[in-house]
Amino acid sequence: MVLRLLIILALLLPVACTPVADVKKDASVHETLGFSYLQEGNPTKALKEFLLAVEDDPENPDVRSGLAQAYHRKKAFELAEGQYLKALEYSHGDPKVRNNLGALYLDMRRWEDALRHFRLAADNLLFGSPEVARTGMAVAQIKLGKYADAVESCQRALQIDPQYPQARLYLGEAYDALDKPELAIVEYRKAVAFVPNYLEAHYRLGMSYMRQKKMKEARDEFDKVVNIAPESDRGRLAGQYLKLLK
Known part of the structure; x- marks a missing residue:
């Protein structure tokens, strides 16, 4: 029995004596x-790499955030939410994590939650991309039918970065909703x-021209959509409109 215990202890010693720095170094490799x-x-x-990283460094907010993004992209939304919340806890409210959590809530159709986290990110003076969060606010506000608020959010985003194309897109959508x-x-x-190859903007521009009875301009925009991404949903819809507008 003593011999068996010694063998077990001998096998465990290398693990027990592994320096913390080496473990975190392994986590950093998996994170990268x-x-x-x-x-x-x-x-x-x-996902495989982040799961390995989180085993070695479970309180690392960047690892948790990366794991959340992997789950998010695989549409495992509830798992992604849990990891984003842990990343928020360990990072003490990092606005980048809040912004990404807001984006997740948009995909989950939880508009109020999305709006709340985007606003917290946008109002954080340490956030380096507040125009992104302001635009996220606008998306949630459009979904909630708060079109005037969405216009204001996009305009504030464009005060920060006048060339931010997503803010231009959703400002256009809000104006469309306001007739x-x-x-x-x-x-x-x-x-x-x-x-120039902004698919969604070309599609929406074509729709707006069509509503304005500017058929030539509408055809031009739908043709661009088809050329950019013929097999996409927008590409197929644009192709159908082109047939109707001939």
């Missing part, structure tokens, strides 16, 4: 690989001026 896989568009491999198509067209055109 995880974010690399996310950038490559491979959330499955990213101000001329103003919407101005914003969509600015969005595609900044990002």
